[in-house]
Structures are given as structure tokens and as C-alpha cells.
Amino acid sequence: MAKAKGEFAEVKALLFDVFGTVVDWRGGVARDVKTLAARINRTIDAEAFADDWRLLYMPAMEDVRAGRRPFVKLDVLHRENLEKVLMKHGIPGKNAIGGLSEDDLDWLNRCWHRLDPWPDSIEGLKRLKSKFIIAPQSNGNIALITNMAKRAGLPWDLVLGAEVVRHYKPCPAAYQLAAEALGLKPEECMMVAAHNGDLLAAKAQGLRTAFVVRPQEFGPMTNRLRHFAGRTPLADPTPYRIDLGPAPEVDVSATTFVELAAKLGA
Amino acid sequence: MAKAKGEFAEVKALLFDVFGTVVDWRGGVARDVKTLAARINRTIDAEAFADDWRLLYMPAMEDVRAGRRPFVKLDVLHRENLEKVLMKHGIPGKNAIGGLSEDDLDWLNRCWHRLDPWPDSIEGLKRLKSKFIIAPQSNGNIALITNMAKRAGLPWDLVLGAEVVRHYKPCPAAYQLAAEALGLKPEECMMVAAHNGDLLAAKAQGLRTAFVVRPQEFGPMTNRLRHFAGRTPLADPTPYRIDLGPAPEVDVSATTFVELAAKLGA
Numbered sequence: 302m303a304k305a306k307g308e309f310a311e312v313k314a315l316l317f318d319v320f321g322t323v324v325d326w327r328g329g330v331a332r333d334v335k336t337l338a339a340r341i342n343r344t345i346d347a348e349a350f351a352d353d354w355r356l357l358y359m360p361a362m363e364d365v366r367a368g369r370r371p372f373v374k375l376d377v378l379h380r381e382n383l384e385k386v387l388m389k390h391g392i393p394g395k396n397a398i399g400g401l402s403e404d405d406l407d408w409l410n411r412c413w414h415r416l417d418p419w420p421d422s423i424e425g426l427k428r429l430k431s432k433f434i435i436a437p438q439s440n441g442n443i444a445l446i447t448n449m450a451k452r453a454g455l456p457w458d459l460v461l462g463a464e465v466v467r468h469y470k471p472c473p474a475a476y477q478l479a480a481e482a483l484g485l486k487p488e489e490c491m492m493v494a495a496h497n498g499d500l501l502a503a504k505a506q507g508l509r510t511a512f513v514v515r516p517q518e519f520g521p522m523t524n525r526l527r528h529f530a531g532r533t534p535l536a537d538p539t540p541y542r543i544d545l546g547p548a549p550e551v552d553v554s555a556t557t558f559v560e561l562a563a564k565l566g567a
Numbered sequence: 568m569a570k571a572k573g574e575f576a577e578v579k580a581l582l583f584d585v586f587g588t589v590v591d592w593r594g595g596v597a598r599d600v601k602t603l604a605a606r607i608n609r610t611i612d613a614e615a616f617a618d619d620w621r622l623l624y625m626p627a628m629e630d631v632r633a634g635r636r637p638f639v640k641l642d643v644l645h646r647e648n649l650e651k652v653l654m655k656h657g658i659p660g661k662n663a664i665g666g667l668s669e670d671d672l673d674w675l676n677r678c679w680h681r682l683d684p685w686p687d688s689i690e691g692l693k694r695l696k697s698k699f700i701i702a703p704q705s706n707g708n709i710a711l712i713t714n715m716a717k718r719a720g721l722p723w724d725l726v727l728g729a730e731v732v733r734h735y736k737p738c739p740a741a742y743q744l745a746a747e748a749l750g751l752k753p754e755e756c757m758m759v760a761a762h763n764g765d766l767l768a769a770k771a772q773g774l775r776t777a778f779v780v781r782p783q784e785f786g787p788m789t790n791r792l793r794h795f796a797g798r799t800p801l802a803d804p805t806p807y808r809i810d811l812g813p814a815p816e817v818d819v820s821a822t823t824f825v826e827l828a829a830k831l832g833a
Contacts, residue, residue, distance in 0.1 A: 376750070434713060434717060442748075442750075443725065443727075443731075443748045443749065443750075444748065444749050444750030444751075445750075446725075447700060447724060447725050447749060448750075450724065450725075451700060451724060457724070457725065458713060458716065458717060458723070458726075459709065459712075459713050459716075459723065459725055459726035460724075460725035460726070461709075464748065465709075465731055482708075482709045482710065482730065483709065483710050483713060484642070484708075484709075484710030484711075484714075485710075
């Protein structure tokens with residue numbers, strides 16, 4: 302932890318977790334849920350809807366990771382989970398009377414393509430890009446990450462991620478193959494994430510690791526406690542606890558991407 | 568040909584051929600061959616060396632395209648071909664007395680990562696990027712295209728290409744899977760190339776097509792005639808004729824990327 306700049310002289314590429322680390326998925330999903338709710342004259346707890354949708358992410362990928370299902374894009378997993386979340390929130394689906402149209406469902410499913418970055422993300426990425434190759438190594442598919450970047454102005458050098466390497470994080474292959482695609486040794490890559498689980502999985506494959514704290518990932522603390530105390534989530538929320546600090550094994554940590562750039566000499 | 572801007576309103580992404588279309592492979596390879604020749608005190612016809620190396624590109628990929636060989640990155644094919652070209656030009660290889668070192672060979676093989684763009688490429692790409700997703704759909708591997716872009720300042724939104732789709736152009740799958748990765752219909756993508764063969768293969772899969780003439784791809788015309796008239800190439804040079812104009816089936820053509828941007832309203 303808190304190593305000097307010179308200790309990362311061998312790092313050539315930074316690989317970024319995206320959902321929660323670069324962008325605010327909860328705020329973006331809730332915003333579009335509210336827009337749809339207003340249009341169809343329904344009351345929806347948009348933040349709870351976002352949390353429920355996100356909580357189905359891990360079990361959905363687990364089928365692919367465990368080899369029970371061939372690789373499918375996250376857009377497909379999101380769409381399958383959307384049907385479940387709509388049902389839980391009492392919104393009629395496509396085949397119900399007065400239900401959402403295919404266009405509505407497709408538009409809502411693509412809210413993940415329209416997430417906004419955290420306030421420091423773009424400035425920090427631009428600085429980091431001046432010194433390093435910067436690429437998302439996200440479980441989001443290529444189109445999702447590309448559309449998000451075009452809309453928000455995220456200045457990636459290239460888009461890596463699950464669809465390129467055909468493995469979902471935290472599979473070891475997801476990290477190994479990302480480094481290999483860049484023609485780099487694992488230790489020449491640094492994984493950047495707000496989640497210690499992601500970082501420790503990367504470290505186990507030899508990558509360097511940077512933790513950036515994102516305390517608002519699940520919304521304001523009071524909201525988060527309210528949501529998780531008063532509701533029955535669709536999936537076990539344990540993996541979604543906020544990491545308020547880096548695990549001891551993590552190489553460097555920062556509170557923003559701009560601070561990370563300063564720590565890495567960019 | 569020469570359609571008005573409005574006719575391409577459905578196009579959301581431009582896919583670029585890279586070698587010859589965006590960058591000057593011949594000049595870049597010859598430059599580094601000359602550097603190496605000076606260092607080892609040898610005389611090498613650097614332009615002929617570049618031509619010979621490039622001419623082995625198609626037959627090398629053909630083994631992969633025909634399924635005789637599993638997918639391998641272009642860096643690997645370039646390295647295999649480099650050994651043949653060195654032999655032809657009388658340069659002792661790695662295992663010969665006084666031969667090149669592994670570091671020399673690796674450095675020379677990576678000259679393809681260090682190619683310079685044509686003078687209009689960066690300005691044109693920046694304009695095109697303001698309106699479209701821009702991505703290389705090259706036979707170059709991810710590391711090659713990424714390193715080239717970082718060095719030269721090519722502002723890609725993302726890197727597609729053979730390694731992402733696991734098929735070399737002009738295989739139909741190379742174009743189909745690139746559009747699919749972007750979540751787009753083929754007609755929402757436009758292939759940009761200086762080579763009609765690439766464009767017609769893309770068009771056969773439903774993509775729009777843009778021709779940009781690159782008359783200097785094989786060097787000045789006089790040099791080119793000299794090289795191809797006076798030498799015995801290592802492979803059939805027929806596919807490497809310069810296309811001095813678009814095939815009639817091509818949708819739009821330009822002499823520079825800047826002119827293409829203007830024609831596409833970017």
C-alpha cells in the first residue's frame with residue numbers, strides 16, 4: 302500500500318472495472334426507470350429496482366463461469382434479469398395486458414449503456430491516458446461499453462472485457478487473457494477497481510492493483526441501509542457490500558481517479 | 568457512388584482497414600529496416616524488404632482462413648515471415664554465426680506497431696469520431712493496433728479486428744461479427760479501405776463501403792514499378808496492386824479522410 306511512483310515503473314496498461322468504479326450504475330438505472338415510470342403512469346421505487354437488477358448480475362454470470370452455459374453477452378443477461386425485476390415490482394411485462402412494449406424493454410435494458418461517470422472519472426482517465434494504455438476490463442459487452450463511452454466521453458484507448466476474452470471476471474482467464482491481448486506480462490498491467498474482490502482476483506494472476514473508493518455506489522449510506530434493511534432482495538446482497546477501503550494486499554489506493562493519476566505520476 | 572450525406576443517415580460506426588489505409592506500412596517498415604541495417608553494418612534494400620515481408624501476409628493468413636491452422640495473431644505470422652525475408656536478403660538469422668539477436672528480431676518484428684499515419688489520417692479520424700463510432704477492423708492484432716494508436720495518436724473509440732472476431736478479412740465472419748460486437752446491423756456499419764477487395768467483401772455482408780485512395784501505399788509509382796519489375800517476389804504480388812479508384816459497387820469515395828468526413832457530414 303501507498304508505494305512510491307517509481308515502484309510502478311513497469312506498469313504499461315491500466316485495466317478498469319467499470320460498473321461502480323468508473324460509472325454510477327445505480328443512479329443511471331434509477332434515472333431511466335423513473336422516466337419510464339412517469340411515461341406509463343406507474344409508481345416504481347427506482348433505486349430499489351436498480352439494486353434488484355444489479356443483484357441478479359452475479360448469479361447470472363455464475364452459470365457462464367461455471368460452464369453450465371456458453372458465453373453470452375451481458376446485454377442478454379441483463380434482459381433476462383429485467384423480466385424478473387419487472388415482475389417483482391409489479392410491472393406488466395411484454396406479454397401481459399397493458400404490458401411494456403418490446404421497444405420499452407429494449408430501451409430500458411440499454412440504460413446500462415447510458416450510465417454517467419463519477420465526477421472525477423473523465424479528468425482522471427485523461428491524465429492516466431497520457432502515461433498508460435487505459436482500457437475497461439469489464440463484464441459489460443463491447444457495445445455496452447462503447448456506447449457508454451461515446452455518450453459520456455470516456456477516453457478509452459481500446460475496449461477489452463468479458464466479450465473480448467470470453468470469460469467473466471473474477472475468472473483467472475479474464476485477467477490473464479486481457480494482459481495477453483495487450484502483449485504484456487501480467488505485472489505490466491494494473492487492475493483498477495472499487496471492489497477488493499476484483500482486485501484480489503487480478504493480483505492472484507500477477508497484475509498490479511489499484512483501489513479507488515466509491516462510497517456512493519449503492520447510493521447515500523442512509524438509503525443503502527434503508528434498502529437493504531427493509532427489503533427482501535432477489536439475490537444474496539453480501540457480495541455487494543461497499544468496500545470503504547483497500548484490502549491490505551492492494552498495491553495503491555486513492556479516493557478519485559485524479560488522485561490515482563497523481564500517485565502513478567501521470 | 569458519390570451519394571449525398573443523407574443517404575448514409577443509418578450509419579453509426581465506421582470500420583477501418585489499417586495497413587495502407589490509415590498508416591504507411593511500407594515507409595514505416597523500411598525506416599526501421601534501415602536503422603537495423605546501419606547498426607549491424609549491412610546494406611539492405613529496405614523498401615524491397617518491406618515489400619517482400621508484406622507479400623507474405625496473405626498466404627500466411629490463408630492457412631488460418633482455410634482452417635488448416637487455428638487462429639494465431641498477426642504478430643506471430645509476421646515473425647514467421649520475417650525469418651523468410653531475412654534469409655532472402657542474406658541477413659543471418661538468430662541461429663547463424665553473427666546473426667541477429669532475439670531482441671533485434673523482436674524489435675524489428677514490432678516495426679508494424681510503429682507505423683506512421685498518412686498525413687490526413689488523424690485530422691480526418693478526429694472529425695469522423697465526432698459523428699461516428701470509429702474502430703479499426705484490421706487483420707492486425709490488438710496489441711499491434713493499440714501500440715500503433717498510442718504512438719501515433721490515432722483516436723480510435725475501440726479496437727476491433729481479427730483477434731476480437733477470431734477471423735481474418737476477407738472472411739465473411741470478420742465483417743459480420745464486427746457489426747454484431749457493436750450491437751449494430753451490417754448496414755449501420757461502413758467499411759473504410761483503400762482496397763476494393765476488402766470493400767466488396769464487406770459489401771457482400773451488407774456493410775456500407777467507403778474507398779479512400781492511397782496511391783503511395785507501395786511507394787512512389789516509379790519505385791513500385793522498379794521493385795515489381797526487377798525482382799522475384801516471395802509471393803504472388805497480384806493482390807497488392809494499387810487500387811487507384813473505387814470499384815463501381817462502392818458507396819462513397821474520397822482522396823483523404825478529411826474529404827471523407829466532409830462527404831459524410833462529420
